[in-house]
Amino acid sequence: MSFTGTLDKCKACDKTVYFVDLLSVDGITYHKACFxxxxxxxxxxxxSYSSMDGVLYCKPHFEQLFKESGNFSKNFQTSKIFN
Incomplete structure (x- = not known):
């Protein structure tokens, strides 16, 4: 008998996730190293994670995102444009 793997694919890298390396978060599959x-x-x-629209953040960066933007948008502002 041989193990053929699973049909689960990691959302981050799109490769097969085997049971020993499987991490399921909110119904989404990741490799432990891709989380x-x-x-x-x-x-x-x-x-110690937060998620917004499927984008993963550590708690400090999730809080920083809110402080910088005033809301939980998906992107950090890289620079401010002055007119």
Whole structure:
């Protein structure tokens, strides 16, 4: 008997996720190593992440996003334009 894998694909890298490396968050499958903050690329834990519209953030960057933009939009402002 051989193990053929699963049909689950990681949302971050689109590769097959095997059971030993599977992390399921809000019904979305990730490799444990692919579960990272979209801003700083730091590894996330189930107890220390936030998600907005499917985009993952560590807690500090999720809070920073709110402080910078005044709302929870998906993008950090890289520079301010003055007229």
């Amino acid at each position: 990272r903050c979209s801003h700083c690329k730091g590894t996330l834990a189930m107890s």
